[in-house]
Amino acid sequence: MPGKSAKGPRQPHLGAPLDALDPYLPDNGNLGYRISRYDLDLEYKVSPNRLAGVATLTATSFIHLQRFTLDLASTMSVSRVTVNDKRARHSHRSRKLSITPESPIPPGGAMTIVIRYTGSPRPIRGPWGEVGWEELTDGALCANQPNGAASWFPCDDHPSAKAPYRIAITTDSPYYALANGILESKRTRAAQTTWVYQQIEPMPTYLASVQIGMYKKKSLATKPFPVDAVLPARLMRTFDIDFGRQMEMIDVFVEMFGPYPFPTYTVVVTDDELDIPIEAQSFSTFGANHCDGSRSAERLVAHELAHQWFGNSVTLSRWRDIWLHEGFACYAEWLWSQRSGGKSASEWARTYYDKLATHPVRTTLTDPGPRHMFDDWVYKRGALTLHALRLAIGDGNFFALLRRWTDKYRYGSVTTEDFIALAANFSTMSLGPLWDEWLFTAALPPFPGPS
Template sequence: MTGHPGADTAGDPYVPSHGNGGYEVESYELDLDYRVNSNRLTGKATITAVATQALSRFSLDLDSLRVAKVSVNGRRAGRYAHRAGKLHVWPAVEIVDGAEFVVDVQYSGNPKPADSPWGELGWEELTDGVIVASQPSGAATWFPCNDHPGDKAHYRITITTDSPYHVVANGRLVSRRTKASRTTWVFDQAAPMATYLATVQIGQYEVLELASTPVTQRAALPASQVRDFRSDFGRQQDMMKLFCRLFGPYPFGGYTVVVTDDPLEIPVEAQGISVFGSNHVDGRRGAERLVAHELAHQWFGNSLTPATWQHIWLNEGFACYSEWLWSEESGGPTAAQHASRAYNRLAGLAQDLVLSDPGPELMFDDRLYKRGAITLHLVRQKLGDDAFFELLRTWTRTNRHGSVTTDAFISLATTFARDAAAVRDLFAAWLDSPELPPLPRAGRRR
């Protein structure tokens, strides 16, 4: 019986050209050599996967880098073809359903960000260094992968680059060794991670040790930013304590903030890491809500990752609501005041966004962030504080390092409600219809 070729897409309609069927990845081992001056990347990726069907052919996502060699289970591939962002591989021996297999890909080139409907994504040169920002579909600019948020894997990332540069990547720094003018950094991310959250940051950075409890927190940033940073991020430790109390234990081994020497339009979250631009550091806490937003993504987005991009409000609505929770905690406007202001703004904008299925064009629309946060605030009003925050802690605990959907959150929320039907109706009105429902008056909290 002949095996089936794996599908060339994993079927996410928001990013139809990315992701692949027929297998699930267990681990990525990336060995990268990067030269900053010439933007030259040479890589070897070792991908361990399990076939979910018999495979006579399978595909990986890889953009414009050049492939030199492909082998499967130690044998040179029967053949491979690399075109239109896909690396198609025909193994010399068919892979049986359920079998674990190992793919080695050697590749090189000058990495560059990929054009997308959401701007340029992936590996990008800074004035002096590198930023990698891949959400939702930029991972293939720097390594061959199954670029789908639902396929989470273990990562070991080795990067050799010029010694003046400091490297930050996901997970624990296992080793760092210098030979001549080059330094090799090895990072291990044991917690399952989606491809879009894998990152490498390279720059001439100083490292600050910010805290050791309840979570190790560090910052990597240009020396010129240190003074303002200490003011702007001075309350991050208090945010961490608040979020651990409200959301449950921090899900990873540590948290690193990177500040680039270049301005960035928006900060970027990665697993265990957040990246801010020089413009987010002003010495006046001008971007403090973003500090809270990016930290909250470690729970909502990074540990609990959307099964498909349709569910992105579970990332952004929660992170936006976390900004309001921090504001409330730190003496700013309450979450109710933020919800009321956001509602008044939304009421004056087009009402064509369905939160539970916004479509690719609107998945990063600010209305999704704000309407998602208002929805959570109304659930909080309906349940009362004790039940609402117990719901959030149960949500993060039961889905830790997993993939989540809107239906799963609604189902869990109803178990915390005195009136499950009323909670379902609330979600239906706010998530499934483009029209903005009336904003209920705040009732007394139980």
């Protein structure tokens, strides 16, 4: 496993349990148990947009459970549920699947939950638009952040609820199917092909993803880990321009952030245009408009790659701390720009500071509120916070801190307080005033550096 010093078989690492709901998404997540593995067997027919699934969830009860719930969109119809091989009663309304086992589950009791379901998956509407399973012109993609996973599989949809996955997708043979992790097997029977992927590093539900399209695979590198592209044949030439510095970018980020945390990395380019790229664990998805031969989307290429460290491996415990993902990925854009001969990080900091100064914000970076957690000011102020920290502690300490952050919390769940505590070890002075100004005060502090 890249980034792991231990020898021998690769083993899953489970995130720390947090039996609490997230106030930003209080209707998502479930109490009383923790899922330790998802096995999803999916069959998808592209033309009618029809999904049939069998979800096998391995879980452990925290308390005496007479009944428990899972998140699942109302567009999915559940035909059968078993718990520990015994038929269980269930009801399904308001995006909650309620399950009553034949016998209560004692505290610490193991559960194997099997759910058979079918439906025509649709994105889930929310304050952030539509998220989840989405039809393309000829295929489908999943963009779950923050609460779209339930549009296509039953789950405990909470960002700290990380688990390994096995995802098997059966679809018509002309289509290429991609999911998180390593392709374990591919089997064609008659006119259909089954693709089986194993994602053993724990993953939150919002990063689980399936991509289906008329794609071809292009190998970009085999060492130190496989890097591939999956895209329509018509975009192969422009891909070499727009993503031509992908491998150099990976080398730079490994130097700055530490070892790449997953066994593979794949770039998907859809045949459709997309408003924004989408991160998933072990791959990123771009639209055809990001692959037009102009290299104008290279900052987004850097942003999505950086999420493999900041967001996908090291994942927030609660949505209010989204700056730990987006601020870091945004600052990675600025770092790449400087390293690749573009504007320096300081120049980008000045540019976006001036923009933020013209639009005062009335909430803090560490609690922007659910409606504003994906606003651009969170991204840019988060990056400015890191720039201010870098100037305060110096480059050597700053990059040592980032590498320690990605190592200490690899595959884990974190909060802003975790980052503050770790950063204290890399500074000879108190960072309290810096955090007060940049994280906990709504007003924009003075520019960090020469005016």
